[in-house]
Amino acid sequence: MSKRIVIVGGVAGGMSAAARARRLDETSEIIVLERSGYVSFANCGLPYYLGREIENYDDLILQTPQSLGARFNLDVRVGHEVRSIDREKREVTVVNLSEKSEFRLSYDELILSVGAKPIVPPVPGLDRPGVFTLRNMEDTAAIDGWIEEKSPRQVVVVGGGYIGVEVAEQLHHRGLEVCIIDAAPQILPPLDEEMAALAQEKIREKRMSLLLQSPLKEIGDGDGLVGVVRAGEHEITADIVILGLGVRPDSDLAKNAGLATGPRGGIQVGPNLQTEDPHIWAVGDAIEVMNPISGDKVQIALGGPANRQGRMAANNIYGADEIYSGTIGTAILRLFDLQIGSTGLKEAQLKSSRADYEKVYLHPKDHAGYYPGATPIALKLLFNPKTEKIYGAQAVGRAGVDKRIDVIATAMKAGMKVTDLAELELSYSPPFGSAKDPVNLAGMMAQNVVEGYLRQFHWHQMPEFDPTKQFLLDVRSAGEVSKGRIPGSTNIPLDALRGRLDELPKDKEIVVYCHSGQRSYFASRILSLNDFSVKNLSGAWVTYQGAGMETEE
């Protein structure tokens, strides 16, 4: 049973594999080779050290080679880079970076947890001092050093992905002026545009500059400590630049060893996390995984799956036959007082895959409205109206977002139907939830759609609204209407509707909206049962206005 296991990469997946392997076998030799100077560091915590929410650099270090040696009897070597794999001889060639020496190391089983590396585009000027990526402890120290020594005023964050936005928030917190640029028309790629718009609004509310559809062209000479960033039509003086353009699998080592990789560069593994070489396993951000919702092979760089894959690879090396069930991609971000979460597929993905999908938007409170402090959650739920399969969810709010995303992610993993969400028994007490939890409500709305009780007109269809065939009805109170409304709408407050049905056309389709969607749903039922043709504006005023559509006072 005793064997030598060599693990390349000592962070999430690699270290989980190493520790689990030791718990399964006391006699094996377990060697972890890590290129950087640190293993088991808090990679998701790096931005929070830059903003000093995490006060000490050392707090980011969860384990050291010494502590891992003492506790798990692991041979952990930092500053060791694996340059090549000789699959036939089962050996790796390793460079000791500090001693600049090279040696060969044999293995019985090799685990590749080589991670991903920041994408650096072929743009002039990215080699200037003061331009950084953020992936490891050394990057963090370098950024922090620049801030401490140079006292930069203006930071340009290139790319509005999760890491970019976290860094932007934290450097704002540290007192820098922040500009985020992104080539896309929105930030936060896991979200659909109208949900990302809520984050964008928060960023602008905090007086950070946000330049969308502004691809990075170059960094050139200019007034800033770094120079000037040219992006789209913009020129931004930059005292420090952080590249947050996402990551790609660091899979050259595997590729050069002849192991198959996917179209996005991820190492291909079987369902047991074994590569095509039976003695080589791969885990974490470097591998291609199945998304069980779409059935597609995808690249998803997340700490949770990496940790679980590491544990599973160790189990399988020791004779288990565990199957990795895939990654649906649950993620969350805190942005000032907002919580922004998502799981599964977004609408843009469903649209491009031509899936048969429907969606509901709702804005329930995070806990009972009669108990102080309740705040709304903007919740979007995507599902198949025929099979009732849940495709994904996105939520933005100030409290309780993580809980609802986790509950929906669990339901998705279990293969529950969207209408099953209506029947979930979730904890209710005034400080925590409502008798009908937001997830229950989402399930009930989906049930109404599935069963035909709720026909929807979506905010993004509004440009196609045809007043010769359609009639826009606002059922809010007069007071609400006076603060802003959708151009062309007619107001009849819900509670007066039954008495004013004769004001409505029977030969047009009525599109009805209210503030958050509940009253307009009630109205749509009244109208439908009175033989009007009616659709509900999904997400109502809140979604329409939040998506930046045209309004008037």
Next chain:
Amino acid sequence: MSKRIVIVGGVAGGMSAAARARRLDETSEIIVLERSGYVSFANCGLPYYLGREIENYDDLILQTPQSLGARFNLDVRVGHEVRSIDREKREVTVVNLSEKSEFRLSYDELILSVGAKPIVPPVPGLDRPGVFTLRNMEDTAAIDGWIEEKSPRQVVVVGGGYIGVEVAEQLHHRGLEVCIIDAAPQILPPLDEEMAALAQEKIREKRMSLLLQSPLKEIGDGDGLVGVVRAGEHEITADIVILGLGVRPDSDLAKNAGLATGPRGGIQVGPNLQTEDPHIWAVGDAIEVMNPISGDKVQIALGGPANRQGRMAANNIYGADEIYSGTIGTAILRLFDLQIGSTGLKEAQLKSSRADYEKVYLHPKDHAGYYPGATPIALKLLFNPKTEKIYGAQAVGRAGVDKRIDVIATAMKAGMKVTDLAELELSYSPPFGSAKDPVNLAGMMAQNVVEGYLRQFHWHQMPEFDPTKQFLLDVRSAGEVSKGRIPGSTNIPLDALRGRLDELPKDKEIVVYCHSGQRSYFASRILSLNDFSVKNLSGAWVTYQGAGMETEE
């Protein structure tokens, strides 16, 4: 299609049914008869008004007969008590309580949402002024009036169920001295004793008096505004007494109409919520429901299920064929800075049903330990080690308890296996969770138990610990040991264990513990793989000490 629906009871289940029925049919006559003076009030919010966390009495009123009439065209009559049902004629006899008049009302469909009433035991003195139950708006006003007028100093809360404990917390918040008495050896019946002990500790920390195993005998003459409460061996001066002894179905109306009720008085319904009379439906706290985890018929009084049942009954009246899937009983309580949640069955129930069950205890942080503010959650998970069915969970902590209970409740509802919890993809970012979420960790521990990697010795088995056959090993650091330890234990810190194996007996079973259970699990693996017989003390020092077991300095 047009019909008359009469609904008895206008709170959670009844009002959900009424509103849903209207959304399905504009033409039916829908009459809601409510005995009290209020419909659609926030019954779960009543304690929080007494503590003034909810500032205004009116905030508890979610809808009025007028608002329901305007919005849903409902005929809502408060102060109307239904005295009898004539099933043959399909008529109810109703008393208008204010006018003291009686009339008969015919129905096509009758929905009983008659709720439950507080249990008032046959004990002398409960009719004294100043003795209250808390179930509706009138009770709340009466308690509040007594406090405002009489300025009571000492409140005695009889019964430590959820309502009793919420009232106790809120009256403490309002400045009263609080004494809770309970006949049982613990409070909070949905929890097992060692989990309830954490709540009891918090109550005592707040200098509230807690008298367990002290059944109420009588309330007699004495110094207090109410008199003196005699409970067990105790006599407590009481200026106000709140009875929180639980509720029982208010099912006399149904019983007198010849409808079947269960052993605990709950109205019996089919899976579609229809009683044995095809024109009578019943929902909410008054009905007996199936617990799908145990397969037993149970009484569970919770707002969430009541609301969903009301909606379902309306759907079924209008031709749907929906099946109520049962109630697993998810509940949560906030007690000062503690969050206390549970779902499914507790160990005491499993023990009495002789189910084949196992359990794990763990104490993970609510979010990443390296990010500020992380606090531990005491989590207990019960499952069948053979079928891997999840039986239930209990959790106590200062943050993130509701989320973990809701995720586990969802997994239970979906019929996931306990080991599936290890693979859930839950949202991770330092402020919200960890790469291995507490629910993942619970699933991994269960997997270790199922697969035999983790053998457990439970804290409650410690009285049977036999030093001639067993050896108690403490693998914490010397510093931790100096603050308290289990009598008879030998200390070898985990990181020194591999070098000191010769100090341990091979002819005894080693029971190992640490602070929270992780290091002792690591130790148990080292020992097991070195051919020692070893068991892990479940929940380790934290559970052992929290359960009030013997310790020494």
